[in-house]
Amino acid sequence: EECKLPLGFKLSKDHNYLNSRGFDQSDYERYPVGETKIFDKFKGFIIFKVINDDKCVGYVARNTKSKQTIDRINQQLKEQGSKKKELRYKNSISDFEAIVYGLDEITEKTKIIIIAEGIFDKIRIDQLLQLYNQQEVKCVATFKANISDVQILKIFKRGRNIDKAIL
Numbered sequence: 001e002e003c004k005l006p007l008g009f010k011l012s013k014d015h016n017y018l019n020s021r022g023f024d025q026s027d028y029e030r031y032p033v034g035e036t037k038i039f040d041k042f043k044g045f046i047i048f049k050v051i052n053d054d055k056c057v058g059y060v061a062r063n064t065k066s067k068q069t070i071d072r073i074n075q076q077l078k079e080q081g082s083k084k085k086e087l088r089y090k091n092s093i094s095d096f097e098a099i100v101y102g103l104d105e106i107t108e109k110t111k112i113i114i115i116a117e118g119i120f121d122k123i124r125i126d127q128l129l130q131l132y133n134q135q136e137v138k139c140v141a142t143f144k145a146n147i148s149d150v151q152i153l154k155i156f157k158r159g160r161n162i163d164k165a166i167l
Contacts, residue, residue, distance in 0.1 A: 001057065001094075001095075002055050002056060002057065003050075003056050003057055003058045003059065003092050003094055004056075005036075005047065005049060005056060005059055006036045006038075006039055006041075006042055006047065006059070006061075007036065007038050007039065008036035008037060008038030008039070009034050009035070009036045009047060009049075010034050010035065010036070011028075011032060011033070011034040012028060012033055012034045012035060012046070013025075013028050014028070015033075015035070015046060016064075017046055017064035018033065018046060021120060022123075022124065022127065023123075026132075027123065027127075030126075030132065031048065031119075031123060032048070032049035032051065033046055033047065033048045033049070034046070034047055034049075035047055041090065042061055042090065044063060044064050044065065045061040045062060045063055045064065045090060046061070046062050046064060047059050047060070047061045047062075048060045048061075048062070048101075048119050050092075050094075050099055050101055051103075051104055052099055052100060052103045052104065052154070053103070053104065054104060057094060057099050058091065058092040058094030058096065058099055059091065059092045059094075060089060060091050060092075060101075060119055060143070061089060061090040061091060062088065062089055062119075063086070063087060063088050063089070063090075065086070067088065070086045070087075070088055073086040074086055096143045096144070097146070097148040097150060097151065098148070098150045098151065098154070099143070099151070100140050100141070100142065100151050100154055100155060101119050101122055101140060101141040101142070101143075102122055102138065102139060102140040102141060103140060103154060103155070103158060104158075105138050105140070106138050106140070106155065106158040106159040106162075107135045107138075107158075107159070108159070108160055108161055109135035109136060109161070110135055110136060110137070110138050110159040110161065110162055111136050111137070111161060111162060111163055111164065112136065112137045112138075112162065112163075112164045112165075112166065113137075113138055113139075113140065113155060113159060113162050113164070113165045113166070114129075114137070114138070114139040114140070114165075114166045115139075115140055115141070115142060115147060115155070115165060115166065115167050116139055116140070116141045116142075117141065117142060117143070117144075117145045118141055118143065119141050121141060122139050122140060122141035125139040126139055138159070140155060147167070
């Protein structure tokens with residue numbers, strides 16, 4: 001199903017957190033990512049728009065604090081007896097078992113598919129292997145270190161000529 005982005009979502013063209021994760025100017029054009037400053041819920045989060053079949057089917061909101069910082073905050077909250085928790089991700093309520101990040105990049109010319117876990121791994125593989133301006137090898141991402149039958153079917157339906165998959 002189609003998913004609405006959080007109110008006030010605006011695409012980013014430059015963000016310190018993304019730059020620290022290796023984003024360059026062309027990545028901002030390739031990967032729809034932004035933020036909203038309207039909701040406190042998303043303060044300090046970057047939001048990746050997830051597109052399948054040319055429509056937004058979800059979003060992944062990533063806290064811009066490091067994992068170590070989040071762990072430290074959560075330890076402090078626990079020691080204070082608080083039930084609150086600092087989250088690393090605040091994602092849309094979507095069927096992530098049926099969503100593939102980068103699905104629309106697959107074409108009938110795609111022969112090899114690389115399936116990564118998570119958006120940042122997919123983007124890094126695209127960068128390292130320079131997969132942008134060719135169609136034979138593509139990288140996609142699934143979520144939470146899982147891949148479902150539905151995701152596999154979507155990938156191979158889109159890329160009918162894929163003869164090798166690398167997990």
